[in-house]
Amino acid sequence: MITLYGKAASRTSRNLWALEELGIAYKHVPFDYLKGDTKMAEYLTINPAGKVPALVDDDVVMTESLGMNLYIAHNYGIGTLWPEGKAARAKCIQWTLWAATELEPPAVGRLIEFNFKKEHERDQKNIDELAEHTKWPLNTLDAALQRSTYLAGAMFTIADLNVAAVCEYLTRTKFDLTPWPAANRWVSECLARPANQKVNAMKMAA
Numbered sequence: 468m469i470t471l472y473g474k475a476a477s478r479t480s481r482n483l484w485a486l487e488e489l490g491i492a493y494k495h496v497p498f499d500y501l502k503g504d505t506k507m508a509e510y511l512t513i514n515p516a517g518k519v520p521a522l523v524d525d526d527v528v529m530t531e532s533l534g535m536n537l538y539i540a541h542n543y544g545i546g547t548l549w550p551e552g553k554a555a556r557a558k559c560i561q562w563t564l565w566a567a568t569e570l571e572p573p574a575v576g577r578l579i580e581f582n583f584k585k586e587h588e589r590d591q592k593n594i595d596e597l598a599e600h601t602k603w604p605l606n607t608l609d610a611a612l613q614r615s616t617y618l619a620g621a622m623f624t625i626a627d628l629n630v631a632a633v634c635e636y637l638t639r640t641k642f643d644l645t646p647w648p649a650a651n652r653w654v655s656e657c658l659a660r661p662a663n664q665k666v667n668a669m670k671m672a673a
């Protein structure tokens with residue numbers, strides 16, 4: 468059985484979302500990185516970087532939330548989160564790396580400005596620059612979603628989950644997505660899925 472480390476209100480939420488989509492049994496250990504749980508010796512043997520999330524599945528120990536979701540989908544979600552066919556699977560890998568490298572840096576920067584700083588501490592110049600760096604990736608995402616219902620074809624896959632989970636940083640910080648209507652519609656639809664709503668409830672409860 469998979470054991471997933473990390474409180475729901477962290478990047479762990481994207482892994483909880485994947486596990487909930489698949490409906491598989493898992494154990495959740497809600498270690499809190501803000502309280503120092505992840506710097507305990509016990510946890511550092513799992514992730515020497517002292518960050519969440521991390522996953523243990525028998526002899527597999529893995530970190531990096533978006534990569535963990537590829538692992539979960541590939542091993543437990545064939546035909547659902549992990550689509551059939553080379554072309555669709557290629558898109559899952561492509562969009563996951565795109566989320567990590569193109570969209571997450573400016574999106575996390577924005578989250579830090581709005582959720583981790585008090586209003587008077589915010590750096591407007593940084594917020595404006597981050598918004599500029601967010602526009603190009605959103606153009607790319609919108610163009611893809613004008614051509615295809617989901618990122619890897621006609622069905623929701625781990626490609627959508629991984630990218631939408633990063634887009635959630637934008638919606639949470641009230642970034643206006645209306646200039647990208649296809650992406651805007653798709654983000655709303657993905658985030659409204661029952662599995663993600665269940666994870667949202669876990670975040671609130673923690």
Ligand SMILES: N[C@@H](CCC(=O)N[C@@H](CS)C(=O)NCC(=O)O)C(=O)O
Pocket residue numbers: 477478479500505517518519520530531532533
């Ligand atoms: N690239 C990593 C980032 C992990 C990460 O930075 N996690 C944060 C919580 S969302 C953390 O544990 N921070 C604690 C720290 O930096 O010491 C991933 O996607 O898993």
